[in-house]
Amino acid sequence: MGNDNRWFTSFWSAPGCVFKNIAVMVSIGQGVLLFSVFLVSSLRGLAGQETSDLDIYSFLIKSEVSSHYAITVITSRVANRANESREVDFHVELPKNAFISKFTMTIDGKAYDGVVKKKEEAQQQYSRAVSRGQSAGLVSAVGRKLEEFRTSVTVAALSKVTFTLTYEEMLKRTLGKYKLLIKARPKQLVKHFSIDVRIFEPQGIRFVETQGSLTSNDLASAVNTTQSDREVHVHFSPSLQQQQQCSGCEEKGLSGELLVIYDVNRPKSQGDVQVVNGYFVHYFAPSDLTRIPKNVVFIIDHSGSMRGTKIQQTQEAMMKILGDLHEDDYFSLIKFNSGVTTWMPALVPVNSHNVEAARKFVEGLKARGMTNINKAVLKGVQMLSSFLESEAQGGSASIIILLTDGDPTIGVTDLDQIQVNVKQAIRNRYSLYCLGFGFDVDYNFLERMALENGGLARRIYEDSDAALQLQGFYEEVASPLLLDVRMNYVGVSNVTQTNFSQYYAGSEIVVAGQITDNDLETLTAEVRAKSRDNEVTYREVFPETDSDASRSLDHYIFKSYIQRLWAYLTVQQLLEREVLLSGEQKKASRDRALALSLSYSFVTPLTSMVVTKPEGEDTQVAHKPEEGKKSPGGHFGHPSSQLRMRGGHFGHPSSQLRMYGHQLHSIHHNHAPSAGKMARLMDAGVPVFVTRESLSNTPPPATVTRLMPKSNLLKVLMPAQGQNIPLCFQIEAPQNFAKKLTLKVLSDPISGVSINAEMLKGEDFLRVAVHYKDECHIEANSTGIKVTQEGKERFISWTAYATTESCNGMTLALQREVLEVAAGNMRVDILRHKKSQDSFLWPAIRQQAPIANATGIMGQAPVSYILKETTPVAKLEILGKEVLGTRDSVVDYSTHTKPTVYCWLVPFSSVVLESLQSLIVSQL
Template sequence: CQISLSLGPSFQTVDVYSVTVGCTVTSRFAHTIVTSKALNKANTSQEIFFEMELPKTAFITNFSMEIDGQVYVGKMKEKEKAKKEYEKAVSSGQTAGLVKASGRKMEKFSVSVNIAAKSSVTFILTYEELLQRKLGQYEILNRVTPKQRVQDFQIVADIYEPQGFAFVEATATFLTNELLYLVEKTLCFWFIFYYLDLIKCCISHQIVNGYFVHFFAPPDLPRVPKNVVFLIDRSGSMSGRKIQQTRDALEAILKDLHEEDHFAFILFDSSIVTWKDSLTKATEENVSKAIAYVRELRDRGATNINDAVLRAVRMLVEDRENDKLPERSVDMIILLTDGMPNNGESNLQTIQENVHSAVGGKMTMFCLGFGNDVDYSFLDVLCRQNKGLARRIFEGSDATLQLQGFYDEVSSPLLLDVDLRYPDNAVDHLTKNHYSQLFNGSEIVVSGQLINGDPDNFLVEVFAKGPEMDYIVQGKASVVNLEVMYPEQEYIFGDFSERLWAYLTIQQLLEDRFDHLNCKALEMSLQYSFVTPVTSMVVIKPDTEDGPSSPLIADKLTEGRCRKGQNIISFLRRLTRPLSVENQATGPPAHHLYFAS
């Protein structure tokens, strides 16, 4: 694939020989390596840049540079130690860095290094992630942003799934319309979607080197009725496009409700207004009336989140006590807001405590943070404390589709109180094995270590509640010998099951937000060489004619730290030529790769 852009004369002194992206997926766990080689053709030293975007859920596992045959490999360190080492160099003018806020699915890693005349540099970046099943499919996404002609460009994806494939599709599209007129031939985006054959068995096991991975996604289950209270922020900051997009999304969502579902609307600004005093069954007549009500939604006032959420909780509790809701059904609160609470109770921790106490583990809360002003970390904690999750809705013309897309993911619960149980004498170091619900198109993944590496006593039992009766299934693990199934690729599998277990464990430890668990997350991040919110990777380039050694740092932030005004955060002053590195991150670990050279 030839990539050609018409760029200015400053780019003519650097030849980018190659850009190679290699992605290997083994049982949903993706390992991606991006390699780029460039030559400084000039008669003087100059900076050469390496930039790429990777999925938010990915963990960088390695970054290295090869300069004229000498390899400089990144070393994993505790975040504060890495930061002090980096800032010490910055303060003496040796290097500079930049952290950029992340986008919707991606975050940016960037590094520049000063290269002597007629010298070459090879950049190698590796990252890993567990592909999540959403709406029945898995997605591999890569983004390439070429800035000049690349002589050798290659993307290779190898996917190994013992269950077999039901469907695979690969697509590509242009990165931005702004670049189209510059491009003679380009591949800027590529996606791979694939569906697995889950019809034969709902319990799938992989056992490699004493570690197991269990995937649970039962097919053809009836959906569980849901009782959902929509909490809609109509404060003044929602004016204009936001409120219109909210109206459009709610209208589409209402049309997708099933008749056995119940729903309610609570509008809030400085006051709290309910459409009705209790939840309403989603009959055709009631949905039509609700759509007419939503169309009249207007913005006004301040933002009283505390009282609005507590009112929603009371409504669900009272309807439960009065037997107005099906016994086997899911209670949900979906909060859409674009700002900070500035009316009523405004202390964020107090709001979280109030909601957690009121909910009492009896319902699930989802929060949609609209735009850049919203305090996402506050919403994230609010949801995690109440069995749900938060999602940022990015401002743009497709915000309506984002709202609908999120709702589609949680609109069809299949099972409640899902427990995956294993014999105490057979497994150890289990990842999370209890889930409050399983939604249609999603998947539960549990991993752990076999005691004595013996699969003979490895029996898994799944207990859950369905819409009408309890759901119970059990099965004995059958060891899939990947080396036999793929005899020519035995080198691929190695320790993937152990790394997948470590990935899940670290991710879940960080979600719990307790200091002692973060210590364990740090220990494991260092052991398995993952760049996480508690670690950083430092690459030291030894002394050169341009000055003493200068570190480059690969870092990972959290979604909650991306606030308005930080779409591009100037993290450090950009100084002279020496090297500069940057990486930004916002989310859990993953394994995919996007690259620009």
């Protein structure tokens, strides 16, 4: 799990890509922005061409921040110095909370602009393009902090193209700081390379500092920072010599980051208000307050799906969090799986004795059983209620923090009913924060439940720093300063959110709106809230921003920046709160968000950008993806489509082999598309079989044998050591194969486990059997599971609420239609999937002993390969032999999300050292 995101980000530069990547990667804003220009050879120049023919001769980033609202413009100029046309692919990964507002390609002096349209209209245009055989879908993928924008264009010989992308975002204050992160990673020397950051804050800048490897000794002279009372200018412009000679730089390109950290002065407790051209924004972040004590209940999921890295990282985070509790806090812990267990019957004060006892409780967490969210949360509410009734705890903040990685599978499992139960129990008295670990959880459900109860939801990404993510979230809510914050204004309308359940130290409340009273010369802002000891009121009258200040603001962004900030914040909040609405209210909210998105040209989940291109080029549509959903155009790289498993990440020793299904689509064109367009089709999630005919009108030589994917055969995926794209192969069934074929999936003499599976029509598994030392036998089919132990049989339904049980040393656990079987160092999951009205099974090895002596389809040792050539077909060196392969796609049935992933399809015999005949068994 720890490397899932790294696997994804490195995919684009993997040896298997047809792209020649001379990328520039940068990171701007609170999320990381990876800006890459991928250069793709054209039809005539796929093999043997030097990337120097395509030169990024100018790369400029200008980020202007005023009052925490950032406008970032990325300009890349690329020259095709070859005597023939080349295709240039423009690829940007920008912060998830940003809205793209403008995109332009300039070719031979003519500008081609992207146009923002209603998503349905853009989708229709996309569908029409697809029906004509065009590659129409821009890859739009949402990740941990990023989402992608990409397009491409053919550049004529000895011509140039300029790409300009603008996006807007409001920086969020966290733990007393605003952060602007710029990560630069060009993979070539860039003659004109600069990153220019200008920050203007009318309140005055309290401090600023720069960090990161780009400020190291080798590059220190390339970073120039100047500061005045209200302005900061950071300019990074390394010379060609510095780009080439700096220590740690990759080849001839930079590799590092520049982090600008700052905060503003806050002389007034009531905050700062700016009024310009009929719009206002109010920044409220008082600091002269006493911290409010917390009453906090931690509710921790330790069901079977938390096994492995998840539970370890949760324990690590909780150890640190328990050490950070304040002495005036009260706390307790609840663990839950099928049942609910409390550490203490009531909340206890924070002291060394209680903290040490709590740590031992956390150390003892073991992952097993099912998931009873309803009972666990209601128990936490009951504990808080009993505590507050028995203790005089006036002026304290009561919060519940729920951590879970899955949907409820026992007890009350209806999500709507759980939501109702929790809301009725809390009754607006406490705040509920829901942390969803990974992507098997229904994040929308957690978000609705949190928002309804004065909290928020946060996804914890399965990565090596998951423990730090948990700790970071707790730090944000560790120090409440105000409760029940209500903000009021006179003579305004269309105001963004004005009621907040808490205000925490180091954060900031931002409210924006329109001035409706044309005669209004001053704006009155009133804030009422509860502090530790009493109720407080902040009241201030603010004059409209004077003309000198307005002109100063215009110098940095533009005259309507407060208006755009208001629109940005309004759309963000409408989209966030939409999960709580239904019926006409939901429609009205969406309509308003859509109208604003179109009016301000924001690419939001309700709109798309249609990228117009020169005549004859394909239409493309850029979508802003939503968390947990695929882009309409299809994509690869969505978190739910990354290679994931409960016991580890793809390529981890605990996941030596995976078996996948397949989903192939034939793409027919009247005219052969270029290699770049074929690559975009594949990278957009459309499986495309690339033959020599696909890339050229010249027939292939007789010596080249193409490996044609077959639509009704089982496909197996193997992790390749040291490569980002794995290998896969198909099982060629014997000629006398009728409908069913029983195969040896794995035989592991070390653990004593053997697995056989019966294939149905070469596509799916109808039955799977697990045998353990002739002492325990399990046979699963689509309706149930038969366990045979010492001659006695027992049956388990897939819908049964089963807990962990033993079978002569082998343990079984059934949860969410996943049967987990474990014996010694061996662990295998058997998943049941739905297919139309039927079901089929899928075995997935999660962990096993050293596999030198293992046999079977999933018993093959992982192999490494050398990718020698990708066109006209892939040539790979495997185990010392040259093998022809094809880039292909498969569906990962080892997880219920069933993502589509890529692989190099190679012959069966090139990676399986046993003959297929030896893998066919007579009985299950």
